[in-house]
Structures are given as structure tokens and as C-alpha cells.
Amino acid sequence: MKIHLRFKERMHEMDTSGDRLISEIQDVLGLTEYEAKIYLALAVHGRMTVSEISKLSGVPRAKCYEVLSGLVLKGLVVIAGSKPTKYEPLPLKEGFENRIAQMRGEIEMKAARSKLLIEDISKLKRGDFPRREVRVMILEGHDAIVASSINDASNAREEVLIALSSAPIKFEWKFYLPKLTKALLRGAKFRFLVPSISEFIGRIRNITVGVENPQAELRSSRRLKVPFMVIDRRITYLYITDPSLGVITMAIRIVDKNFGEQVRDIFGELWKLARPYNPSGDQVSEQAY
Known part of the structure; x- marks a missing residue:
């Protein structure tokens, strides 16, 4: 819960709703709305479980697995642990370069x-x-x-x-x-x-x-x-x-x-x-x- 609140506070500081950042991530990296939301959550907070990702991004947990697989294929996110499975973003510059390529x-x-x-x-x-x-x-x-x-x-x-x-x-x-x-x-x-x-x-x-x-x-x-x-x-x-x-x-x-x-x-x-x-x-x- 504390993690969730900290993330929301950061989003509020950057942009009142975060919609602008999410929209720009979609445009620049060619992502869906769910992909952009999850990627932004990971980019800001770092390594997380699927449950944490769902809470922070607002993406339904059932959808998270498919979306995360897409982000892995696009060279933006990697699997970083098991029991439970965790995901983390690549360094921002490396991830962006992978996707643009x-x-x-x-x-x-x-x-x-x-x-x-x-x-x-x-x-x-x-x-x-x-x-x-x-x-x-x-x-x-x-x-x-x-x-x-x-x-x-x-x-x-x-x-x-x-x-x-x-x-x-x-x-x-x-x-x-x-x-x-x-x-x-x-x-x-x-x-x-x-x-x-x-x-x-x-x-x-x-x-x-x-x-x-x-x-x-x-x-x-x-x-x-x-x-x-x-x-x-x-x-x-x-x-x-x-x-x-x-x-x-x-x-x-x-x-x-x-x-x-x-x-x-x-x-x-x-x-x-x-x-x-x-x-x-x-x-x-x-x-x-």
C-alpha cells in the first residue's frame, strides 16, 4: 500500500494524472495503453511482482502477464527472479534504444x-x-x-x-x-x-x-x-x-x-x-x- 501511494505521489508531481507521460510513451515506443502504464510503473519503481505491478499501474492482473510478455519481446523489460516471478526494466537508455531499433x-x-x-x-x-x-x-x-x-x-x-x-x-x-x-x-x-x-x-x-x-x-x-x-x-x-x-x-x-x-x-x-x-x-x- 505504501509503495502504491509513493508511486501515485510521484506521478502527481510529474503530471497531475500521468496521462501525458503515458500518451508520450505510447507514441514514442509504439506501445498500447496497458503496456505504457506498466512500463512507466516499472521505470519509476523498478523490480516488482505481477501483483505489485497491477496495483501500481492500474492494469488488471489477468492482463498483466500478456502485457509483460509483450514488453519483454520489445526489449524494454526482463524477467528478474522467480518464486514469485519479478520483472524489471532495462536501463532507460538501453531499453529505448532496443525498442527504437x-x-x-x-x-x-x-x-x-x-x-x-x-x-x-x-x-x-x-x-x-x-x-x-x-x-x-x-x-x-x-x-x-x-x-x-x-x-x-x-x-x-x-x-x-x-x-x-x-x-x-x-x-x-x-x-x-x-x-x-x-x-x-x-x-x-x-x-x-x-x-x-x-x-x-x-x-x-x-x-x-x-x-x-x-x-x-x-x-x-x-x-x-x-x-x-x-x-x-x-x-x-x-x-x-x-x-x-x-x-x-x-x-x-x-x-x-x-x-x-x-x-x-x-x-x-x-x-x-x-x-x-x-x-x-x-x-x-x-x-x-
């Missing part, structure tokens, strides 16, 4: 896709829309590449095959992997071919939390030089990397079932040669794979 990537992705959409609508208007067309899109810029890749993968309905190269590429998996949970809940199967199982197993477990019978498999291989991803046998991403800079410089997004099937077959062959994940912990050198 996501929004920038989403805008760049939409801008690139809008060109294809304009072409498709124009063709349909002229009556010459083809029955089958291979669609190729070049994506440049880390944020645009990541936003497009995660968006397609999270909308998968059947399977997602992700093959990563051994080149050291900077990629904020802790922010992006949770978005794949939506596809897992839908029943999509995931296969990850990674350079090192030990580095990824914890991250994979995180996205399967709360998913009944999650379909996610993991194997390791250091053979791969060019990372790629195949979604529902139809959408393929080929990634061009610069190991010296540790970044993805370009991606080729190809929408074509025939091509997707061929790349899927390549993934299948690599999968057979890869080292399976062994939950028992028996030590097998990953170098051999």
Missing part, C-alpha cells in the same frame, strides 16, 4: 515489402497477375533483416529450419527468440542447426516455456559457412555475413516453393551429418561435426 527495422521491412505489394496490385489491376511467380527481395541493414526474418518465422504454421554458420555474428537472440513462441504455440516445428549446442540450449529452452509438447530440435555442426532459414518450405532466407565485422550485411528473401523444397533437402542432409543433442550430458567432441 526494432521499430526502425520493422519500418524498413515494410518499406521493402510495400514495393512488391504495389507491383502485385498493379498486375492484378491490369489483369496479368501470374499464377506462379518467384519473388526475390534484397534486404540490407541489420535491423531490417532481423525484423523481416523474425516476422516470417513467427508466422510459420508448419516448420522453421534455421541453420547458423560458425562465423561470429552479433545477433541479440535473447530479444528475438521469444517471438518464435507464437509459432510453437500454433504447432510449428523448429529445427536449429547451430555451431555449438552448449551456447544455444538455454535459449531454446526459454522459448519453449509454457508450450505444451514443444516441437523444437537442436543439433550442432561446424560445416556450415553460409547461414540460411527455410519457413514452411516456401520462404527461404540466404544471409550474407561479414565475419570481420561480425554482422549480417545482406539477406536474400526468396518466396518460391520449389526453391524452398530444394534448400530444405540440403538442410536435411546437413542434419543427418550433425551432432544430435544428448540430454544425458555425454561428452562428444563437436569439432568432429
Whole structure:
């Protein structure tokens, strides 16, 4: 109760109702009203339980879990303890930078896709829309590449095959992997071919939390030089990397079932040669794979 009153007093000092701050947070960070209220409460007070967050923000407790998951996915909040589960905001500057980078990537992705959409609508208007067309899109810029890749993968309905190269590429998996949970809940199967199982197993477990019978498999291989991803046998991403800079410089997004099937077959062959994940912990050198 004391915490609740202190927060209300702070809000009164900053703004009579707090509506202005909440509205600005919504506009700048692209949040819903509930997300803005909870984020502001966490930003002012710090680490709290769901019960405390609900009381301070005025958001119904039943809604808090969904809203907090959204804030975690948007790189603004992290889970910071269990029994009971607590949440805390990232440092303000870091959180804002995370979210702005996501929004920038989403805008760049939409801008690139809008060109294809304009072409498709124009063709349909002229009556010459083809029955089958291979669609190729070049994506440049880390944020645009990541936003497009995660968006397609999270909308998968059947399977997602992700093959990563051994080149050291900077990629904020802790922010992006949770978005794949939506596809897992839908029943999509995931296969990850990674350079090192030990580095990824914890991250994979995180996205399967709360998913009944999650379909996610993991194997390791250091053979791969060019990372790629195949979604529902139809959408393929080929990634061009610069190991010296540790970044993805370009991606080729190809929408074509025939091509997707061929790349899927390549993934299948690599999968057979890869080292399976062994939950028992028996030590097998990953170098051999």
C-alpha cells in the first residue's frame, strides 16, 4: 500500500494524472495503453511482482502477464527472479534504444515489402497477375533483416529450419527468440542447426516455456559457412555475413516453393551429418561435426 501511494505521489508531481507521460510513451515506443502504464510503473519503481505491478499501474492482473510478455519481446523489460516471478526494466537508455531499433527495422521491412505489394496490385489491376511467380527481395541493414526474418518465422504454421554458420555474428537472440513462441504455440516445428549446442540450449529452452509438447530440435555442426532459414518450405532466407565485422550485411528473401523444397533437402542432409543433442550430458567432441 505504501509503495502504491509513493508511486501515485510521484506521478502527481510529474503530471497531475500521468496521462501525458503515458500518451508520450505510447507514441514514442509504439506501445498500447496497458503496456505504457506498466512500463512507466516499472521505470519509476523498478523490480516488482505481477501483483505489485497491477496495483501500481492500474492494469488488471489477468492482463498483466500478456502485457509483460509483450514488453519483454520489445526489449524494454526482463524477467528478474522467480518464486514469485519479478520483472524489471532495462536501463532507460538501453531499453529505448532496443525498442527504437526494432521499430526502425520493422519500418524498413515494410518499406521493402510495400514495393512488391504495389507491383502485385498493379498486375492484378491490369489483369496479368501470374499464377506462379518467384519473388526475390534484397534486404540490407541489420535491423531490417532481423525484423523481416523474425516476422516470417513467427508466422510459420508448419516448420522453421534455421541453420547458423560458425562465423561470429552479433545477433541479440535473447530479444528475438521469444517471438518464435507464437509459432510453437500454433504447432510449428523448429529445427536449429547451430555451431555449438552448449551456447544455444538455454535459449531454446526459454522459448519453449509454457508450450505444451514443444516441437523444437537442436543439433550442432561446424560445416556450415553460409547461414540460411527455410519457413514452411516456401520462404527461404540466404544471409550474407561479414565475419570481420561480425554482422549480417545482406539477406536474400526468396518466396518460391520449389526453391524452398530444394534448400530444405540440403538442410536435411546437413542434419543427418550433425551432432544430435544428448540430454544425458555425454561428452562428444563437436569439432568432429
